[in-house]
Amino acid sequence: xxxxxxxxxxxxxxxxxxxxxxxxxxxxxxxxxxxxxxxxxxxxxxxxxxxxxxxxxxxxxxxxxxxxxxxxxxxxxxxxxxxxxxxxxxxxxxxxxxxxxxxxxxxxxxxxxxxxxxxxxxxxxxxxxxxxxxxxxxxxxxxxxxxxxxxxxxxxxxxxxxxxxxxxxxxxxxxxxxxxxxxxxxxxxxxxxxxxxxxxxxxxxxxxxxxxxxxxxxxxxxxxxxxxxxxxxxxxxxxxxxxxxxxxxxxxxxxxxxxxxxxxxxxxxxxxxxxxxxxxxxxxxxxxxxxxxxxxxxxxxxxxxxxxxxxxxxxxxxxxxxxxxxxxxxxxxxxxxxxxxxxxxxxxxxxxxxxxxxxxxxxxxxxxxxxxxxxxxxxxxxxxxxxxxxxxxxxxxxxxxxxxxxxxxxxxxxxxxxxxxxxxxxxxxxxxxxxxxxxxxxxxxxxxxxxxxxxxxxxxxxxxxxxxxxxxxxxxxxxxxxxxxxxxxxxxxxxxxxxxxxxxxxxxxxxxxxxxxxxxxxxxxxxxxxxxxxxxxxxxxxxxxxxxxxxxxxxxxxxxxxxxxxxxxxxxxxxxxxxxxxxxxxxxxxxxxxxxxxxxxxxxxxxxxxxxxxxxxxxxxxxxxxxxxxxxxxxxxxxxxxxxxxxxxxxxxxxxxxxxxxxxxxxxxxxxxxxxxxxxxxxxxxxxxxxxxxxxxxxxxxxxxxxxxxxxxxxxxxxxxxxxxxxxxxxxxxxxxxxxxxxxxxxxxxxxxxxxxxxxxxxxxxxxxxxxxxxxxxxxxxxxxxxxxxxxxxxxxxxxxxxxxxxxxxxxxxxxxxxxxxxxxxxxxxxxxxxxxxxxxxxxxxxxxxxxxxxxxxxxxxxxxxxxxxxxxxxxxxxxxxxxxxxxxxxxxxxxxxxxxxxxxxxxxxxxxxxxxxxxxxxxxxxxxxxxxxxxxxxxxxxxxxx
Numbered sequence: 001x002x003x004x005x006x007x008x009x010x011x012x013x014x015x016x017x018x019x020x021x022x023x024x025x026x027x028x029x030x031x032x033x034x035x036x037x038x039x040x041x042x043x044x045x046x047x048x049x050x051x052x053x054x055x056x057x058x059x060x061x062x063x064x065x066x067x068x069x070x071x072x073x074x075x076x077x078x079x080x081x082x083x084x085x086x087x088x089x090x091x092x093x094x095x096x097x098x099x100x101x102x103x104x105x106x107x108x109x110x111x112x113x114x115x116x117x118x119x120x121x122x123x124x125x126x127x128x129x130x131x132x133x134x135x136x137x138x139x140x141x142x143x144x145x146x147x148x149x150x151x152x153x154x155x156x157x158x159x160x161x162x163x164x165x166x167x168x169x170x171x172x173x174x175x176x177x178x179x180x181x182x183x184x185x186x187x188x189x190x191x192x193x194x195x196x197x198x199x200x201x202x203x204x205x206x207x208x209x210x211x212x213x214x215x216x217x218x219x220x221x222x223x224x225x226x227x228x229x230x231x232x233x234x235x236x237x238x239x240x241x242x243x244x245x246x247x248x249x250x251x252x253x254x255x256x257x258x259x260x261x262x263x264x265x266x267x268x269x270x271x272x273x274x275x276x277x278x279x280x281x282x283x284x285x286x287x288x289x290x291x292x293x294x295x296x297x298x299x300x301x302x303x304x305x306x307x308x309x310x311x312x313x314x315x316x317x318x319x320x321x322x323x324x325x326x327x328x329x330x331x332x333x334x335x336x337x338x339x340x341x342x343x344x345x346x347x348x349x350x351x352x353x354x355x356x357x358x359x360x361x362x363x364x365x366x367x368x369x370x371x372x373x374x375x376x377x378x379x380x381x382x383x384x385x386x387x388x389x390x391x392x393x394x395x396x397x398x399x400x401x402x403x404x405x406x407x408x409x410x411x412x413x414x415x416x417x418x419x420x421x422x423x424x425x426x427x428x429x430x431x432x433x434x435x436x437x438x439x440x441x442x443x444x445x446x447x448x449x450x451x452x453x454x455x456x457x458x459x460x461x462x463x464x465x466x467x468x469x470x471x472x473x474x475x476x477x478x479x480x481x482x483x484x485x486x487x488x489x490x491x492x493x494x495x496x497x498x499x500x501x502x503x504x505x506x507x508x509x510x511x512x513x514x515x516x517x518x519x520x521x522x523x524x525x526x527x528x529x530x531x532x533x534x535x536x537x538x539x540x541x542x543x544x545x546x547x548x549x550x551x552x553x554x555x556x557x558x559x560x561x562x563x564x565x566x567x568x569x570x571x572x573x574x575x576x577x578x579x580x581x582x583x584x585x586x587x588x589x590x591x592x593x594x595x596x597x598x599x600x601x602x603x604x605x606x607x608x609x610x611x612x613x614x615x616x617x618x619x620x621x622x623x624x625x626x627x628x629x630x631x632x633x634x635x636x637x638x639x640x641x642x643x644x645x646x647x648x649x650x651x652x653x654x655x656x657x658x659x660x661x662x663x664x665x666x667x668x669x670x671x672x673x674x675x676x677x678x679x680x681x682x683x684x685x686x687x688x689x690x691x692x693x694x695x696x697x698x699x700x701x702x703x704x705x706x707x708x709x710x711x712x713x714x715x716x717x718x719x720x721x722x723x724x725x726x727x728x729x730x731x732x733x734x735x736x737x738x739x740x741x742x743x744x745x746x747x748x749x750x751x752x753x754x755x756x757x758x759x760x761x762x763x764x765x766x767x768x769x770x771x772x773x774x775x776x777x778x779x780x781x782x783x784x785x786x787x788x789x790x791x792x793x794x795x796x797x798x799x800x801x802x803x804x805x806x807x808x809x810x811x812x813x814x815x816x817x818x819x820x821x822x823x824x825x826x827x828x829x830x831x832x833x834x835x836x837x838x839x840x841x842x843x844x845x846x847x848x849x850x851x852x853x854x855x856x857x858x859x860x861x862x863x864x865x866x867x868x869x870x871x872x873x874x875x876x877x878x879x880x881x882x883x884x885x886x887x888x889x890x891x892x893x894x895x896x897x898x899x900x901x902x903x904x905x906x907x908x909x910x911x912x913x914x915x916x917x918x919x920x921x922x923x924x925x926x927x928x929x930x931x932x933x934x935x936x937x938x939x940x941x942x943x944x945x946x947x
Contacts, residue, residue, distance in 0.1 A: 026092060029065035030101030031547060032058050032078060034229065035179030038131050038203055039063075040080060040106060048075040061128065061547045061589065080106055124650035124708060125155075127595045129550055129587050130206040130222070136199045138650065139708055140748040142806050143197075144943050147228065150196040153748065155652055155702040155713055157204070163188045165226070167204055168656070168698065172224040174207060178235055179227060181301075183259065183266055183291065187226050193259075195935065195942040198234040203227040214360050214410050215419045215477055217493055217543045219552050219583055221601060221638075236262040237937035239944075240270075247927030251276035253285075258934065264295040266303070280337060281314025302351030302363075312341035319917040320867050330384040338376030345369045358412045365405035372398045387449065389442040394435065402429040417479025419491075427469045435461045458512040460519065467503035472496075477543070488546035493554070495539045504530040505609070523568065527615055531564040535606075541583065551586040558604045560633060564612060573612055577633040579604040593646045600639045607631040607666055611686045628686045635663045650704040650711075661693035669726035687726055691733060694721040709748055716741040721764065736764020736793070751807055757800040764793050796821045805843075812843035821907075823914065837861040850887065853879045854894075865905060867916045872901035874923075886941045888933045897923040 028047070032040045039062030046055045049071035058064045069092075078086040083106040092099060124138035139153045148159050158166050165172045165187050175187045182190065206222035207213075238261070244254035253274030260267045272287040286309070293303030316337045323330040346368045353361040373396065380390040406425035413420060438458045445452055475495040509525035512518070541554020557580055564573040581602030588596050610617070613627035638660045645653045669685040696719030704711040717740040724733045744757040802815035817838040842856030858874040880892025902923030908915045935944050 026069040026097050026099075027065060027067040028069065028074075028090070028099045028101060029063070031103050032062045032064065032080075033103050033105050034083070035105055035107055038133060038205075038227075039128055040083075043078060043080045043106075046077040046079075048077065049073075061592075063547045076101070076104075078104065078106065083107065123648045124704065125646040125652055127593055127644045127646055129589060129595065130208075130218070132204045132644070134202040134204075136196065136201060140750070140753070141196045141199075142750070144806070145196040146944050147191040147194045147196055147199060147202075150199060151191065151202065153708070153746070154202070156654060156700050156715070159191070163192050165191065167224045170224050172204070172226050174223060174225040176225065176227045178229060178263075180264065181293070182228075183261075183268055183293075191226075193239055193944065194228070195937065195944045197942050198230050198237075198937045199228055200231045201229040203229065210360075210362060211408060211410060211421055211423070211475075214357070215421065215475070216489060216545055217475075217477060217491070217541075217552065218550070219541065219554070219585060221599070231938075234938040237935075239935050239937070240268075241931060241933045243929060243931035245927055245929040247276070247925045249277045249925045250282070251925065251927060264293070264301060266293045267291070278314065280316035281339060283313035284311070286310045296351075299355045300351060300353045302349070304347075304349040306348075307346045308344070310341075310343040312339065314339045315919065317917065317919045318867055319915060321913060321915050323913045330386055331382065333381045334378055336376060336378035338374065340372070340374050340376075342370065342372040344371070360408075360410045362408045363406070365403070367401075367403045369401045370399070372396075387444040387446055389444075391440040391442075393438040396433060396435040398431065398433045400429070400431040402427065404428070417491075419475075419477040419479075421473075421475040421477075423471075423473040425471045427467075429465075429467045431463075431465045433461075433463045437461065456514055458514070459522075459525075460510040460512075461507065461525075462510075463505070463507045465503065465505045467501065469499065469501040471499040473498075488544065490542070490544045493539075493541050493543055495537075495541075497537045499533070499535045501533040502530070503609075524616060526568065527613070528567045529565055529609075529613070530567070531562065531609055533563075534561040535559070539583075548589045549587070551584075553584050554582070556581045556583060556602075560604065560606050562606065562612075564609060566613075566615075569615075573614075573629045575607070575612060575629070575631070575633075577604065577606065579633065579635055581635070593648075595644045596642070598639075598641045600637075603636050603638070604633050605636065605666075606633045607686070611666060623682045623684060626683065626685050631666060631686055632664045632688050634665050634688070637661050637663075650702070650708060652700070652702040654698070654700040656698040657696070658698075659693070659695045663690055664688040665690070665692050667724070667726060669729065671728055689724050689726065689731065691724045692722060695719055696738070711746045711748075713744045713746075714742070715744075734764065738763055751805065753802075753804045753806075755800070755802045757798070759796075759798040759800075761796040761798075762793070763796075794821060794823050809846040810843065812841075814841045816840075835861075835863055850882045851880075852882065852890075852892075853877070854892075862905060865907065865916045867905065867918050870901065873899055874902055875899055880929075888935075888941075889931070890933075891928070891930050893928050894926070896925045896927070900924040 032043050032045070034040055039058075041058055041062055043058045043062070044055060045058060045064045046053060047066050047069070049069060052071075054066060056064050056066065073089065073091050075087065075089050086104060086106055088104075090099065090101070122135045122137040124135055126133040126135070134154050136150060139150060141150060148163055148165075151157055151165065152159050156168055157172075172187050175182050175185050175190060184190075203226070205225045205227055207225040208218040208222045212218045238259065240257040240259050242254070242256040246252050251274070253272075253276070255270070255272040255274075257270040258268065267290075269290045270288065272285060274283075274285045276283055287307070288309075289305065289307035291303060291305030293301070295301045314337075317335075319334045319336075321332040321334070323332075346366070348364070348366045350362075350364045352363075353359070375395050376393070378390075378392045380392070382388045382390070404425070404427035406423060408421070408423035410419060410421040412418070436458075437460075438456070440454055440456045442454045443452045444450065473496070475493060477491045477493045480490045480492060505527065507525075507527045509522050510519040511522050511525075513520065536559045537556055539554055539556040541552055543552045544550065558578070560575075560577045560579075562573075562575040564575075566572070581604065582600065583602065584598070584600040586598045590596055607628075610625070611627050611631055612629050614629050615627060617625040639658070641657045643653075643655045665688065666686055667689055669687045671683045671685070673681055673683060696717055698715075698717050700713065700715040702711060702713045717738070719738040720736070721738060722733055722735045724731060726732075739762040740759070741761075742757065742759040744755065746756075747754040797818075797820045799818045800815065801817075803813070805812040815838075817836075817840075819836045821835075837860070839859040840857070842854070844852055844854040846852045855878070856874075856876045859871070860874075861871045863871075875898045876894065876896045877898065878892050878894035880890055883889040883891075900923070905916070905918045933944070935942050
């Protein structure tokens with residue numbers, strides 16, 4: 001009996017010991033992020049189990065873990081400077097040995113902290129998967145600087161004079177603040193209005209979309225998103241302003257805009273009304289709108305908005321186009337004048353629902369109505385290979401209502417491992433256009449230059465288009481067994497997307513009989529057809545993501561079916577294609593600050609209806625367009641690789657490689673044909689070709705000194721390209737080496753900034769950029785140019801010096817910009833080179849605290865342009881007074897272009913064509929302006945120098 005009791009006791013003790021051992025082997029892990037889903041490193045994480053307490057810190061990627069946990073229940077506490085405390089209780093399930101807590105998001109604290117002196121040097125740049133983070137404390141921020149002034153100091157990010165922002169070559173348009181949508185979500189609208197003083201960090205994020213952020217499955221090409229992380233307590237404010245002005249150019253008007261922001265709650269209203277004489281006539285602007293966004297209940301966020309605009313403007317311009325072709329030069333001088341007016345209404349509504357990050361629903365409805373009128377006249381004088389003049393008069397009316405919307409639903413299933421997503425969208429569009437066109441063509445003898453004949457053609461062209469589109473998307477993600485790294489997730493994903501579309505198009509052309517002034521319908525210039533399209537994509541891919549690596553590999557199958565019925569010719573065109581496109585996305589953190597990513601994407605692009613229609617479109621008499629029903633869909637290959645490396649000192653190295661090519665690319669086949677008077681007209685058809693490609697390598701090296709007080713940047717691009725075009729049914733290619741080198745230096749002190757830059761660029765083929773149908777896009781052809789297989793080689797040398805002095809009572813900005821461009825053409829062809837020197841000096845002086853005077857001067861020295869314009873000297877001066885305690889109210893009198901020498905001049909080079917253009921308008925104006933600037937953030941008045 002005693003032996004039995006002893007044995008039972010030993011067995012019971014062993015079981016308890018075994019269970020205790022099993023429990024003590026339990027472990028947990030998680031990752032700490034901010035509201036923008038960026039990792040928060042070096043944060044203290046504490047776990048409390050009964051009376052026992054243990055702490056650790058997150059690593060560079062925000063990860064943490066605890067092991068040897070014996071209790072069934074535990075509490076987790078996270079505290080970080082600038083964030084609200086996080087406290088949560090958790091429980092282990094029976095036999096659960098490992099618990100993955102997922103992403104724990106810290107919210108910004110709304111309470112301002114006492115001043116803390118930080119002796120450690122802030123790290124300027126931190127690279128993470130899909131995110132580049134800039135620490136505002138590592139850069140120079142002066143009083144009155146806006147967010148744009150801060151961003152301009154970051155490497156590889158450019159901000160132009162109109163606040164268009166680019167990361168490398170990619171535009172950055174989507175904006176969030178503290179990870180949340182911000183008013184219009186447009187970067188351009190707010191980086192000049194928000195003060196840099198409220199910024200803690202700036203994050204540039206590769207955004208794959210909200211659904212990808214929910215599922216963790218990131219496929220395809222991301223867009224660049226800017227996220228502003230504010231300092232504690234600075235996530236609310238009121239900003240905007242009110243102004244009124246009047247001037248000697250019949251200018252009368254004003255504008256008001258108010259934005260009220262309190263974290264989730266965002267309200268805005270704006271009103272603009274202006275009229276002025278621009279030299280060609282009067283221009284008028286009226287705009288009004290409002291928006292409201294807020295959190296509804298615990299899990300919903302949404303809002304609505306409305307905008308109205310009515311703009312009209314007279315214009316008077318001149319444009320000279322120089323084109324090259326095997327027969328010689330072709331020059332076209334176009335003088336045009338007229339008046340444009342447009343009105344638009346836009347109403348939008350959205351609602352987002354997110355419950356515990358397990359279920360999300362996104363909805364959006366957008367309705368627009370646009371109306372426009374145009375009255376214009378132009379005289380085109382053409383010389384060279386084609387001697388011909390054209391006088392055009394055109395009047396048109398256009399209306400285009402549209403409604404579109406979508407709903408997307410995602411839900412996590414089965415212990416959060418499986419995810420199902422469904423999205424539906426629709427669009428209804430209609431356009432109606434009525435044109436009255438009068439074209440008088442003058443034909444000349446190519447040898448003597450004598451006028452042979454003039455031909456007058458008057459016609460009315462009425463067109464109507466209606467379209468309906470519906471799409472359905474479905475994705476099912478199966479969570480696979482977790483690998484040894486418990487922070488990782490792997491899944492197998494099946495996705496389907498189908499789109500159905502229906503459209504009807506009608507074009508009716510009535511030509512006037514010049515003798516009787518009666519009209520008759522021309523069937524060859526009229527069309528009536530409807531079309532039905534089906535596009536379906538089925539994809540299967542494998543996805544793996546962890547704290548240091550993410551990759552996705554898969555295969556997509558795309559089936560496209562198009563049926564087009566010509567109701568006049570009683571013909572039917574059927575175009576069906578089937579393509580396979582692999583996809584690959586790879587990103588790995590090699591070590592803190594070192595990120596490597598590789599992406600490949602294939603895409604199918606179908607020909608448009610106009611490219612398929614075998615009908616002569618002769619609305620432009622010098623460029624007759626004819627479709628090709630035998631066109632095949634094109635398929636593009638795009639490969640990119642990026643390596644980013646940064647040190648705590650701020651030294652940064654960026655290297656990128658991009659390559660792309662297109663199979664069956666759709667291009668224009670340009671044919672020049674003699675007419676009855678032995679002059680030339682152009683016929684454009686569409687064909688498939690192979691052989692276009694481009695390969696580019698980009699690099700940037702940034703070396704800062706003394707906490708970014710001084711910095712040196714060397715960047716460049718090296719690439720090769722091949723461009724093929726068709727001319728007179730002959731295929732011609734231009735292979736080119738492209739080189740761009742830039743060396744810049746920055747001196748940033750508390751009161752003084754200086755930037756220098758030297759650049760040298762060689763461009764072959766002068767590619768106008770990616771086209772909707774492939775790598776290259778043939779230059780649009782109209783009455784003012786003739787296309788040909790001639791390629792320029794352009795060399796550009798540039799130098800820039802800018803400086804800014806910011807004292808308490810004196811602010812001065814100055815810059816000197818020199819640019820020389822030389823275009824090399826084939827032997828026997830003559831192309832003008834151009835030079836530009838721009839000198840600018842401006843500033844503001846404060847007198848007796850509240851009085852001020854501002855000035856700006858600009859001297860432009862230019863030559864080598866086809867449009868004859870002088871080198872202007874512009875002088876602007878103003879004086880005024882500020883009122884109120886915060887000096888937010890001001891009144892000023894200004895004189896603009898006191899010498900009356902202002903003119904606009906612009907040159908663009910593309911393909912075989914150089915275009916010089918200018919607008920003709922007076923710029924000497926004297927005006928009076930009254931304005932009130934509202935800029936209050938976190939309960940403090942924060943001055944912003946510019947809007």
